[in-house]
Amino acid sequence: MAQITTHHVTDWNNYHFNGPYPTKCLFDIDTNRTIVSLIDRYTDSASSIQGLISDSLANNERFRAYGSAWSLSNVAHQRDRMLFNANLNIRLEIKDSQLHPSTTYQSENLFLFQCGNTIKEISEFLQKKGKSLKTCGASNGQTIAGAISTGVHGSSIDVGSVQDCVVGLQLIIGPNANDRVYIERESRPALSDEFARRIQSRVIRSDDLFNAALVSLGAFGVIHGVVLEAEDLYLLKRYVKKISKADALQIAATMDFANARFKLPDEVLPDGTVNRPFHYKLYINPYNASEDFVTEIIYKKPYRTGYPNPVPFVQNAIFKDIPTWVSAFAAKHKRIIPRILDALKSEAFPKVDDTIEGTLGEIFWDTSQSSAAFGCGFGIDIADSPKALDLFIDLMNDKGPIPGILSMRFVKASEATLGFTRFPTTCILEVDGVPWKGNQNMISLDDFLTDVIKTFKDSGIAFTLHWGKNAPWSFPNLIDLMYGNADDKWKDMRSILLSKEIAHLFSNDFLSTVNLADYRVNIAPDFVALRDAVAASVV
Amino acid sequence: MGYATVKNSLCVLGLLALLQACSYSVIVSNKNGVAQPDPFRQELGFYNLKKVQDVKFINRLSLLQNSVMVIDSTCTEGFHSIEYKITFGDMLRNTITFGKRKAVRVRIVCIKPSNQ
Numbered sequence: 041m042a043q044i045t046t047h048h049v050t051d052w053n054n055y056h057f058n059g060p061y062p063t064k065c066l067f068d069i070d071t072n073r074t075i076v077s078l079i080d081r082y083t084d085s086a087s088s089i090q091g092l093i094s095d096s097l098a099n100n101e102r103f104r105a106y107g108s109a110w111s112l113s114n115v116a117h118q119r120d121r122m123l124f125n126a127n128l129n130i131r132l133e134i135k136d137s138q139l140h141p142s143t144t145y146q147s148e149n150l151f152l153f154q155c156g157n158t159i160k161e162i163s164e165f166l167q168k169k170g171k172s173l174k175t176c177g178a179s180n181g182q183t184i185a186g187a188i189s190t191g192v193h194g195s196s197i198d199v200g201s202v203q204d205c206v207v208g209l210q211l212i213i214g215p216n217a218n219d220r221v222y223i224e225r226e227s228r229p230a231l232s233d234e235f236a237r238r239i240q241s242r243v244i245r246s247d248d249l250f251n252a253a254l255v256s257l258g259a260f261g262v263i264h265g266v267v268l269e270a271e272d273l274y275l276l277k278r279y280v281k282k283i284s285k286a287d288a289l290q291i292a293a294t295m296d297f298a299n300a301r302f303k304l305p306d307e308v309l310p311d312g313t314v315n316r317p318f319h320y321k322l323y324i325n326p327y328n329a330s331e332d333f334v335t336e337i338i339y340k341k342p343y344r345t346g347y348p349n350p351v352p353f354v355q356n357a358i359f360k361d362i363p364t365w366v367s368a369f370a371a372k373h374k375r376i377i378p379r380i381l382d383a384l385k386s387e388a389f390p391k392v393d394d395t396i397e398g399t400l401g402e403i404f405w406d407t408s409q410s411s412a413a414f415g416c417g418f419g420i421d422i423a424d425s426p427k428a429l430d431l432f433i434d435l436m437n438d439k440g441p442i443p444g445i446l447s448m449r450f451v452k453a454s455e456a457t458l459g460f461t462r463f464p465t466t467c468i469l470e471v472d473g474v475p476w477k478g479n480q481n482m483i484s485l486d487d488f489l490t491d492v493i494k495t496f497k498d499s500g501i502a503f504t505l506h507w508g509k510n511a512p513w514s515f516p517n518l519i520d521l522m523y524g525n526a527d528d529k530w531k532d533m534r535s536i537l538l539s540k541e542i543a544h545l546f547s548n549d550f551l552s553t554v555n556l557a558d559y560r561v562n563i564a565p566d567f568v569a570l571r572d573a574v575a576a577s578v579v
Numbered sequence: 580m581g582y583a584t585v586k587n588s589l590c591v592l593g594l595l596a597l598l599q600a601c602s603y604s605v606i607v608s609n610k611n612g613v614a615q616p617d618p619f620r621q622e623l624g625f626y627n628l629k630k631v632q633d634v635k636f637i638n639r640l641s642l643l644q645n646s647v648m649v650i651d652s653t654c655t656e657g658f659h660s661i662e663y664k665i666t667f668g669d670m671l672r673n674t675i676t677f678g679k680r681k682a683v684r685v686r687i688v689c690i691k692p693s694n695q
């Protein structure tokens with residue numbers, strides 16, 4: 041059996057100290073490395089997790105897996121029992137013989153990753169095979185299960201988010217033999233039934249169920265394995281330029297680089313055609329919005345060896361507790377915030393006119409930020425992005441100032457039912473900074489973000505929120521406002537897959553706050569056949 | 580508080596600040612590999628949620644030896660990072676013993692073992 045250490049605790053905190061939150065018990069699990077066959081070691085971990093689920097049920101305690109604790113919201117927190125799964129990092133290559141007979145995927149591009157593999161581990165593993173992830177966030181510390189569960193994105197304008205590279209999921213949804221399921225899309229099957237049997241799972245092929253389980257917020261059971269589609273290794277060439285606000289936002293609103301006023305001479309071909317970038321990101325100082333925007337533009341290039349190492353040789357990693365000091369000071373003397381931010385700009389923004397090349401894993405390398413922090417990401421249709429930015433900046437100046445800087449990233453729509461990148465191309469308008477305590481002198485973060493939501497609503501700007509970041513999650517009817525009926529479908533799918541008792545087991549405070557915890561005995565008529573098929577499936 | 584007490588406190592504070600400024604550390608970190616995680620280690624900065632091993636001792640060198648080697652057997656797949664720290668006291672000890680008593684303060688983070 042896998043090694044499990046049980047720690048009785050009183051509280052738990054996330055990576056950026058947004059808690060602490062009360063918790064009773066934390067399990068630290070590691071694979072049984074004495075089992076030689078990796079696939080047997082993998083199924084052994086699943087059995088051990090089922091043992092924990094069984095015990096939690098017997099004790100009427102709820103249960104939740106988490107990864108790197110990088111979510112700034114309390115989405116990963118559970119009051120009863122939490123499973124730290126970062127040591128579950130088995131990786132398996134998929135062989136031709138393991139493919140579904142009618143798949144369109146190539147076996148050389150498919151890999152099964154156990155839930156605790158981090159993005160960095162995956163990138164390094166794939167690079168050794170001449171492969172790469174299609175996209176990732178701005179850094180690499182999330183576990184694969186954690187990343188897809190909240191919908192982690194970078195700024196890959198034509199690719200999507202991390203969950204959009206997933207083709208199959210193995211979930212553990214209870215303590216019994218039939219409670220291991222392998223789910224993939226019916227329209228795009230990837231692996232054979234035989235492979236699912238090998239990992240002791242029953243197979244469910246359904247686009248609706250798969251898309252709902254992709255961004256699951258930890259509520260569809262324990263994601264034990266993730267089948268990812270990779271691609272051939274490539275290089276990214278990153279330019280950092282200052283662009284006028286008007287030119288930067290012309291691109292932001294359309295993603296039309298071919299007809300944009302701004303052009304990078306190095307990326308214009310002799311016939312005048314303009315290369316389309318892989319990534320486009322704007323960094324904005326909200327307290328001096330008339331200044332040109334620092335803009336990061338990245339192009340995909342064929343892989344070659346011998347390029348200079350893009351990871352800096354020296355980083356100033358000897359930390360002092362500056363952010364906490366800044367926020368305490370800022371909360372008392374808020375007028376000085378714009379000046380502090382101006383001074384810290386060189387830390388927060390990339391260096392202008394720096395051009396570097398590297399693999400995806402090198403360009404989006406380790407984060408050096410490891411202190412108290414807040415972050416909030418609003419998803420908006422790109423057409424609305426200039427207006428949303430202006431409103432946001434006005435609020436930061438009128439209600440604030442608050443100690444945060446803005447950025448905009450752009451991502452292709454996700455197929456995940458509750459993916460917050462749900463617009464054809466979503467602009468993620470983000471504010472990141474150091475947390476502070478609101479007082480009579482200064483608005484709190486929650487109140488500020490509530491004002492942003494109200495303003496967007498009143499201005500007719502449709503929006504979503506990053507599940508793994510700070511937000512006033514108890515805002516009335518927030519989920520309906522953001523997702524229309526999509527949350528009903530998500531709840532139906534969850535109720536099809538899980539029993540009522542198990543749905544309760546995998547719920548938490550976050551889910552209750554956003555009204556996603558309820559179980560549906562009566563699901564929409566369209567899904568009755570699916571429910572019956574799922575109930576009838578066996579390993 | 581009398582003037583003399585304030586003056587003395589300021590002197591002590593100044594001295595402490597000076598001594599603090601004389602200590603420093605350098606972290607040598609591997610570009611590759613992921614740090615072994617520790618869900619209980621919560622602290623601001625580089626070691627947040629990383630499993631660390633602290634090695635601290637004072638080593639007496641013989642006449643023929645001029646440096647110290649630390650052999651670590653805890654990292655099965657290599658080092659993620661090594662921090663070497665030197666304090667004012669360590670420097671003083673090194674100087675007055677003509678380099679024959681060396682304080683070693685090393686903090687090691689291992690690479691998270693892969694499942695191969």
Ligand SMILES: Cc1cc2nc3c(=O)[nH]c(=O)nc-3n(C[C@H](O)[C@H](O)[C@H](O)COP(=O)(O)OP(=O)(O)OC[C@H]3O[C@@H](n4cnc5c(N)ncnc54)[C@H](O)[C@@H]3O)c2cc1C
Nearest residue numbers: 107108109110111177178182183186189192193258263508
């Ligand atoms: C420094 C930093 C940089 C960031 N950069 C970005 C960025 O560029 N882009 C972006 O989109 N976000 C970013 N974020 C947010 C962060 O990436 C996401 O919140 C992500 O979900 C965290 O992954 P994790 O492994 O830490 O998961 P956790 O925060 O531990 O968990 C997230 C969710 O996944 C669930 N979960 C985890 N493992 C399992 C499992 N095995 N089974 C079922 N459910 C599971 C948890 O229950 C929880 O609901 C950043 C955060 C930080 C701290």
